[in-house]
Amino acid sequence: MNSDDISAEFVLTSSMPLLEVQNLCTWFPVQGGVFRRKVGDIRAVDDVSFSIKAGQTVGLVGESGSGKTTVGRTILKLIPPTSGSVKFNGRDILPLPERDFRPLRREMQMIFQDPYSSLNPRMTVYDTLAEPLLLHGVVDRKGLDTAVFELMDAVGLARANVLRYPHEFSGGQRQRIAIGRAIGTKPEFIVADEPVSALDVTIQAQILDLLLDLVARFNLSMLFISHDLAVVRYLADRIVVMKAGKLVESGTTHDMFTSPQQPYTQALLAAIPGRVLRDLDDSPL
Numbered sequence: 001m002n003s004d005d006i007s008a009e010f011v012l013t014s015s016m017p018l019l020e021v022q023n024l025c026t027w028f029p030v031q032g033g034v035f036r037r038k039v040g041d042i043r044a045v046d047d048v049s050f051s052i053k054a055g056q057t058v059g060l061v062g063e064s065g066s067g068k069t070t071v072g073r074t075i076l077k078l079i080p081p082t083s084g085s086v087k088f089n090g091r092d093i094l095p096l097p098e099r100d101f102r103p104l105r106r107e108m109q110m111i112f113q114d115p116y117s118s119l120n121p122r123m124t125v126y127d128t129l130a131e132p133l134l135l136h137g138v139v140d141r142k143g144l145d146t147a148v149f150e151l152m153d154a155v156g157l158a159r160a161n162v163l164r165y166p167h168e169f170s171g172g173q174r175q176r177i178a179i180g181r182a183i184g185t186k187p188e189f190i191v192a193d194e195p196v197s198a199l200d201v202t203i204q205a206q207i208l209d210l211l212l213d214l215v216a217r218f219n220l221s222m223l224f225i226s227h228d229l230a231v232v233r234y235l236a237d238r239i240v241v242m243k244a245g246k247l248v249e250s251g252t253t254h255d256m257f258t259s260p261q262q263p264y265t266q267a268l269l270a271a272i273p274g275r276v277l278r279d280l281d282d283s284p285l
Contacts, residue, residue, distance in 0.1 A: 016090060017051035018221045019075070019189055024048045024084035026067075026074045044070040046245040047084075054188070057215060057222040059236030059253070061229055061268065067245040068225045072191040075223070076108055077101055088189070106136040109182040113194040115174035119166040125152070126162045129180050136185045147184070154217075155180040155210060172203035176210070183214060193225045208234050230272045233257060241265050 026045040029038045045067045052058045060068045073079040075086050077093065085092045088108065093101060112118040119128060129148045133139050139147045149159050155176040166174055175195060182190055192211065196204040212235050215222055226232050232239060233253055240250040241264065249262040260266050 017087075018054045018056075018089060019052040019223075020085075020087040021051065021071070021075065022049050022085045022087070024071065024074060024086065025082040026070050026079060027082040043245045045074060045081075048242070048245075048247045050240045050247065050250060052189070052221050052223060054221055055215070055219045056237050057224055057235055059229075059232030059239045060223055060225045060242065061227065061232050061239060062242035062248075063227060063268075065244075066242040068227075068242050069193055071242070072110070072193050072223055072225050076105075076110055076191055078110075106138070106185040107188045109185060109187040109190050111175075111178055111182050111190060111192040111195045114198055115171065115178040116166060118178055119174060121166050124163050124165055125157065125177055128166075128177055129184055132181060132184050138185055151180040151184050154183065154214065170203075171199050172207060175199065175207055179207075179210065179214070183218065183220075186218070187220070189221045189223075191223045191225065194227070195224075196231060197226065197228070204231065211235060229257075229268050241268065 024045055025043070025047060027041040027043050030040040030042055031037060032039040048067075048071060050058065060071060062068045070079060074081050077096075077098075081094055084094070086094050088104065093104060096104075123131070126148055129151050130144055133144060133147055134141070148162065152159055152162065157173065157176050157180065161169075161173075166177065169177065179195075195211070196207050199207060208231065211222070211224075214220060215235070224232060224236055229239075236253050238250065239253055239256045241248045241256075241262070243264050249256070249260065249265045256265065257269065260269060
């Protein structure tokens with residue numbers, strides 16, 4: 001292979017999306033009648049396509065019931081798809097049996113909306129952060145204490161709290177624990193499903209700043225799911241808008257806020273408090 005071939009291969013590889021969702025459908029059967037036969041489908045996700053590059057954050061927005069959470073869960077194989085493909089580093093992961101996909105779970109993690117329900121109430125901070133490290137072979141037991149404390153430092157948790165339980169923390173602190181658990185495996189890609197919607201505004205800003213810092217520090221790619229365009233605008237490079245299971249519009253964050261093309265997107269923007277829109281011209285988008 002000559003130098004031109006090597007250069008061409010590097011350009012092709014570097015421009016390839018880390019995650020590529022193509023024509024994704026996730027339908028749920030509707031049963032009815034005395035014999036509970038299938039009478040139709042709920043098309044929660046219907047022919048959705050988008051991609052995410054390495055180090056990029058894509059915001060997936062829409063009202064409740066638009067299908068955005070189902071997209072995130074289908075990508076991570078927590079919900080079986082009806083059809084379509086999800087390519088991670090060029091490999092279609094949806095057909096993989098669980099034993100073949102299991103090693104990829106280290107590379108693809110999720111932050112859930114409610115940190116309290118996603119954390120085991122019987123596990124301390126130490127156990128919560130240590131479990132995925134051992135499960136995925138990130139460290140051995142000799143290095144476990146150091147790795148746990150480094151994760152606590154990374155997400156802004158005091159080391160003195162290492163033996164405390166989830167119920168002893170505030171909502172924001174619990175979300176920091178959940179974020180620490182997600183980044184502990186050193187993933188390339190994270191799905192963050194409404195990670196700040198259950199928090200008050202001040203704590204929301206702190207968690208968003210933390211996510212921005214972690215994305216930059218670890219070169220993470222992230223699908224950030226939210227119903228709140230103002231929140232998504234804060235950290236997303238691109239925005240994908242969904243309505244009733246379908247992709248309505250997508251583009252750069254700047255373009256979506258300054259020149260949205262679809263009435264639905266315009267309506268979502270109109271619902272944002274006026275001060276956010278007035279500040280847009282001063283933002284560094």
